[in-house]
Amino acid sequence: MKSIKPTVLIVDDTRLNIKIMTDILGDSYNLFCATSGRQALEIVTSQKIDLILLDVIMPGMDGYEVCTRLKKDHQTQNIPVIFISALTNVADETKGLEVGAIDYIFKPVSPPILKARVRNHIELKNCRDMFEKQSLIDGLTGVANRHYFDQAFHQEWRRALRNNNPLSIVFLDIDFFKKYNDHYGHLAGDECLRKVGNSLKDSLQRAGDLVARYGGEEFIIVLPVTSQSEAVKVGEKVRRNIKALMVTHQTSEVSDYVTVSVGVATVVPNNDMTSASLIAKADEALYQAKKKGRNLVAVAEL
Template sequence: MTAPAPKSTILIIDDNADTIRLLSAMVREQGRVLFATSGAAGLELARLQRPQLILLDVEMQGMDGFAVNEQIRRDPDLRSSAVIFVTAQSSPEAEIACLDAGAVDFIPKPLNAPVVQARVRTHLRLQAALATLDDLANQDGLTGLYNRRYFDRQLATEFARHRRHQLPLGVVLIDVDDFKLFNDRYGHQRGDACLQEVAEALIDGSRRPGELAGRYGGEEFVVLLPNTTPEALARYGEWLCRRIAALGIPHPGASAAPHVTASIGLCSLIPADGDTPQAMLHAADMALYRAKRAGRNRSVLADGAEPGEQVA
């Protein structure tokens, strides 16, 4: 049988070191294996690593497996992680309780290596298939970027996470300058190709973990940049203006330059109580409006600082 992709991450949460060693030996060929010896430590590690699969002991001291699983199910950062309960209780009632709690499977002790390996392999494959379907559902058909629905969902998740940890979150709105004139001059087929090239530039500039680029509608794009200060965001806006201009796509009818350029609105903040993702997007949108009013082909920071114009 084909092994799951190496990028799969398996987290073992168990307060028995012997069980951790045994499980690790059984599943280490199927993915990257992490472990934690308590429920609290397991939750913290899961939030940092976002594992595809969690092997969770039911009978642990302090926070038991059911309590850990409940927190996993309630945490938007962890809901996509599949949980397999591992327990010495093998009665039908115990199995039903595990499945009713939201686990995808149940592995009884004593552990049987072929059974453990088969169940882990099956659920890693299911997770990979679900991830593929999610990617298709969340993808913009023209550019291959994430669509607006997915971006809005991720913005809400990252906004809550950054508020919880008091980290700066950056949002970037990008609008291709005078795009209607481009379409009128060259036609929609060339217009689509232009948007695809701009999308590639955005992908090049958003490769760190957690960063994502999306198509927000028409010729408007959006980028989410976790843990990004206003100063770093200003530099990113300047770089992105240069990167899009450097594509060299002819646009003789444009007002800012004889090639395709973009106006960019930036917003970076540490979310506080009372702040909302919608207000953050509105601030970036107002900065984008200011960039357009100031002559296009530039980026503007929502706090009033202007990173400056990128000259053709």
């Protein structure tokens, strides 16, 4: 399998400096380039950036201000920033580190030094990302946990609001799961939850879709840039796939096998809405699915 190159953003108002760094790093990284602080901030909100090489002296918004804004934004605060600067005194280097940069390289850049620093900091970031990801996974089911969901959903809400795109939520609950636990025991209940979690992961096809364990036997799916009709199709797919597992459930009142009830809600966010309102609508739809007989998909009325 071909490995995916890390992505580096080079920010410098002098195009010659950008070309020099591009020539040094181009074979090993996917590169984005910006000639102003404002352009850099636009790129980091629309692209997945692994590391930023940032000039200090730029017209309009200097590198210190850019770094300060990056570190104040939850979406970008964990991106490593390396200052690349002709300012070589201790005070300037200290200021760069104080505003949140992870390193400081003097101009003119040395190709071996630049390569080594970028490589080392990306390796450190990969380690941090791995440990963070492990802390955000539900230990029983292997899907995202509630904390991860809260972070990811907040980001997707902001992105949908900014881009005027639809955002959908699929909320589901295993039918009569308490009866399942009471009849088969908690070890069997845990295995049932694992099978449902794996089925949900296998049912999603897009990289941006997210499934999380919301709590107990409840799961939630975030579907960015997804219309209501498309979200309903996803809801029906996961409902069918879970029933197709044919996990015996003798105490269920709707089927001989484990089933789920599903609620779907879709909005195009605006400034008068809150992200919590979308979850509440999906929860209302889930309640309606249960009220109408369970093992079905209900859609929120907006």
